[in-house]
Amino acid sequence: MSAPASPPAPLAPAPGPAARRPAWLLPALGWGGALLALLLVGGVGSPFLVSIALSIMLHAIFALGLNVVVGYTGLLDLGYASFIAIGAFVVSLGLVLTHQPPRDLPALPVRQLVLTQAQRELAPRAGVPLVVRERPDLRYDVVAGAEAVLDALARDVRALDAEHVRGLTFPVGQATARGSLPFAFPGGLFVLLALAGAAGAAAGVLRGFPTLRLTGDYYAIVTLGFAEIVWLVTLNEDWLTGGAFGIKLSERFRPRMFGDALYDDTWQFYGVVLAALAAAVVASWRLERSRVGRAWAAIRADETAARSSGIDVDRYKLLAFAVSGAIGAVGGGLFALKVGTIVATKFDIWLSIVVVCCLVLGGMGTLRGAVAGAALLIGLGEVLRLLSDTTSLGSWALPAEARFLVYGLVLVVVMRFRPQGLLAGRGGGGLDAGGLDALLAAPSRLFTLAGAPPAGPADAPAASAGPTDAPEAGAPSATGLEGGP
């Protein structure tokens, strides 16, 4: 636990003016340390540590993607889970629908299968009777000859448990028969991930168009509404997504890499996820330092001002939505491979909120905040889950849901005492985007004078933490939508 949760970014205070260290030293140490820790866990960590590290890395990717919209353009997205879902379903459907059986199988419908005694004993374990008797229309029709099927089953027992058979209502065999793309070849995963990213970007733009004029609360609620609709569709359209049973990525569907099927306990998968995280960090960093990133910062600070100084606000916002959606969808594709069974219920509002929570904890608008927030929060959540699995102190056992209590408290407490996040608040220095500090520090115009309670020392951190580079006008949408005061 301690290794992956070790802060990937420096927790040490900013070097004072007297310090002679170059400005890049601390960030470099932080990121290098994080990388080293992740490599170490991947190399020698126990399976449990590896699993936690994977979880953390995936959530860090999500948080980085969300950060593009929430941190850079200052819009709160409460529907990020839909991008993750889109990526997960693109990848899993891509793998499952286009799966090709070995070519040398004779095409014999399973309905005519005659089982030997030994096979008959094997079959129930693999779920064959269910397939054969109850759903002859399912895939094993096409897949084929008796011997070959059962051989395949013997190799792949976990592919065929009852849940899978019930859940997978689309006839895989037909797709196979049509001879479409198989993605199980070595580089196929990357093709699929690219497709997922494209789908996520497209979804981001599609959702972005109608919401271009929205800011603040209304943007948040509309994204939540879109996410609920996507969620309901994935849950109810079970011909496509398997509905409440989901899609199971069994061994046959897994892409192969260096000889192994890509399961979440292989070093290959770990490497892919780590590479994806690194790519997300580097891409965010480059973007943030580019003209695009400066345009986003301007939009975050004041949309009207940005527009009037010649920034094509709509285009840059759409770009942010696309980038954010793409990162989320790629992460979602990897998430699909990690969890193995992709069920719509995994992508509900709480996933969105957990990602927001990671970002808020670490610091919105900072790369290290996104990564460290994921490490802290997910690490903590996994520890709580571990406690709930293993301990029961007397009659008191910690239920797994307790971590959501922690997540909620994190949101409340961080907003109350350190709204810029644990690792933000220092201008400049390495991969630092400046954060939402200015945004959060700018007192809402509505309450500048009015609500001022006589004793307001608690407001001090929020009010005083702003760096100087962003104008006060950063308060989201005091104008416009609600018609302003």
Next chain:
Amino acid sequence: MPLELAEASLLLTFFNALTEGSTYALIAVGYTMVYGIVKLINFAHGEVYMVGAVTAWWLFVTPQVPLLAALLLAMAVCAALGLALDRVAYRPLRRSTRLAALITAIGMSLVLQTTVQLTFGAKFEAFPETTRARVLVDGCPARERPDPAARAVVTLGLGSQPPVAQPAGPTPDGWVPVAWTVDARTSEPGGPTPGGPPGEGAADAPTSAVLWVEAAHVRRLQGTPPALNADVLAGAGGERLKLPLKDVLIWVAAAGMMLGLHLLVQRTKVGRAMRACALDQTTAALMGVSVDRVIAYTFMIGSAMAAVAGVLYSLKVGGNISFRMGYYPGVIAFAAAVLGGIGNLKGALLGGMLLGFTKAFCATYLSSDYDFAACFSVMIGVIIFRPYGLLGRPGATRA
């Protein structure tokens, strides 16, 4: 009058729509008042609704508080909860950004939900009833049976649950299994074991004697008043359609509370202070209005009304009381508040009704899988195309 099935279904949908709409309106009032004054989407408001229902259910079932008292206590608990939310979570952020406040509200929502889940459990509960909606004795609705015993069953009550299969006939203790569905909680151990649906079992039971026994037994149980649980509604056989009393109760309560709130806001001093704060807090404060106190009142009133909505709606629906029950109504009610024009009380009523109708009619005539999706679509459309709502004017917010 006898009704065709289609007519009955239309009427039922209409009633449902009114009920859902009233519920949403009652919740939306809390959103709209808070938003009108503090400009905060109180994301935890749906959880207040949930806490109201859970509290009343617990009071009603465990210490067996009478229903009305349970309702009032739940209102009080929720008012206190609203006050606490404001104090603990929102007030410290008054001078912070609205984004920070929204995130805090989401956090409080998570905290409340998980707390209830950890204490109450991840289960679904319903208010026990003293009457089952339809009791068939010998294939005939018990209410229409000539023998008084069967009618007494209907009046005094049979079951809290929908019928569950049971072996017919009395147990050695003289209990008829039918009754068991009711008193699983109160009956002493060693009684008959609970089991499946009597449905027909009720018909098979020797009517008079045994049914009297269970009726007498049932009387000891605290259930919802029989008057609320009167026989409902049309079957395919052209049965008579009666007004579902619980629905009527919700309509009346919603109308009454909305009227009361309207009077409160328009006619009283507190109401005037609220309107002043909604317009301009600075000026209101300068005029001597205690803004914090007004905001506290707002939270308390809104929360109490959410509690009423939660309790009444769960009375009607049955089996929906759980830690999750607040999320969808909460979001839909927020949509209702926006739809009507946020900050506008009449708008909350109008928006709630419109969304109630959207949901109920979508569920009946289009797809019950997508009834919430329809509501969300309406919400998105309204926010995008008419963010000031139906009754609002561009550039104006008021309470």
